[in-house]
Amino acid sequence: MIEVNNLHKSFGQVKALDGLSFSARDGEITGILGPNGAGKTTCLRTLYGLLKADRGSAKIDDIDVSKQPILARGRLGIFPDKFGLYERLTAYEQIDYFASIHGLQGRAKKTAIEEVIADLDLQDLAYRKTAGFSQGQRMKVTLAQALVHKPKNFVLDEPTRGLDVMSTRILRNYLARFKAKGHCILFSSHVMQEVAALCDRVIIVANGKLAAVGTPDELCTLADKSNLEEAFVKIIGSDEGIAA
Numbered sequence: 001m002i003e004v005n006n007l008h009k010s011f012g013q014v015k016a017l018d019g020l021s022f023s024a025r026d027g028e029i030t031g032i033l034g035p036n037g038a039g040k041t042t043c044l045r046t047l048y049g050l051l052k053a054d055r056g057s058a059k060i061d062d063i064d065v066s067k068q069p070i071l072a073r074g075r076l077g078i079f080p081d082k083f084g085l086y087e088r089l090t091a092y093e094q095i096d097y098f099a100s101i102h103g104l105q106g107r108a109k110k111t112a113i114e115e116v117i118a119d120l121d122l123q124d125l126a127y128r129k130t131a132g133f134s135q136g137q138r139m140k141v142t143l144a145q146a147l148v149h150k151p152k153n154f155v156l157d158e159p160t161r162g163l164d165v166m167s168t169r170i171l172r173n174y175l176a177r178f179k180a181k182g183h184c185i186l187f188s189s190h191v192m193q194e195v196a197a198l199c200d201r202v203i204i205v206a207n208g209k210l211a212a213v214g215t216p217d218e219l220c221t222l223a224d225k226s227n228l229e230e231a232f233v234k235i236i237g238s239d240e241g242i243a244a
């Protein structure tokens with residue numbers, strides 16, 4: 001469960017977040033949509049503990065990220081926007097490194113690594129150095145790194161941007177499986193079809209505030225439109241922020 005309550009963050013004169021509140025529930029995929037500069041990345045970076053909010057709170061499973069950052073981060077998997085793999089290490093060693101960062105040791109660490117390798121069908125790649133891995137292979141190792149500590153919550157900032165079709169499909173399937181296991185998934189996107197197809201609930205953010213929230217169908221009904229893209233345009237009053 002992820003909760004953001006009355007979050008404020010300014011950069012100089014720019015109000016990136018202006019009282020944003022929402023929650024993302026367990027067993028659901030929640031999408032964040034918004035035009036450029038709406039505050040989506042600022043909100044996600046606050047959840048990661050990379051930014052400190054001026055006001056308000058961000059909680060992961062009821063743990064306040066500013067008060068107990070290490071505990072909160074243990075409950076969170078973060079899928080980065082760039083796959084920064086260490087090419088001299090094998091896939092196993094990369095995952096091992098992230099498991100150690102999360103405090104896993106000994107037999108528990110070995111079991112966790114073996115489980116995530118099996119879960120992502122990485123067995124054939126595990127002992128190869130990642131130099132030369134295809135985009136899909138790199139994406140899977142990155143997923144394994146993000147999930148080896150078995151976080152209950154998973155946050156992704158525009159995860160499919162720049163990914164090829166096959167990698168996008170693998171990632172989407174994985175998110176659906178993760179949701180089926182009862183995890184909470186929150187991701188930002190500009191791709192309306194992706195959000196409409198994957199998300200149980202959608203949060204629309206504009207000017208650092210919540211503009212609307214609901215299932216894709218509820219948002220269509222709210223805006224009296226037949227698809228999410230048109231509903232989004234009507235709710236925020238512009239087509240800025242939509243990707244093909």
Ligand SMILES: Nc1ncnc2c1ncn2[C@@H]1O[C@H](COP(=O)(O)OP(=O)(O)OP(=O)(O)O)[C@@H](O)[C@H]1O
Binds near residue numbers: 011
């Ligand atoms: N480190 C920073 N310094 C100054 N201004 C910032 C910084 N980070 C974000 N901003 C500003 O805060 C506002 C919100 O930015 P943010 O990146 O959160 O938007 P976004 O919704 O993720 O946009 P996009 O869809 O374009 O990625 C923007 O006006 C942005 O220029």
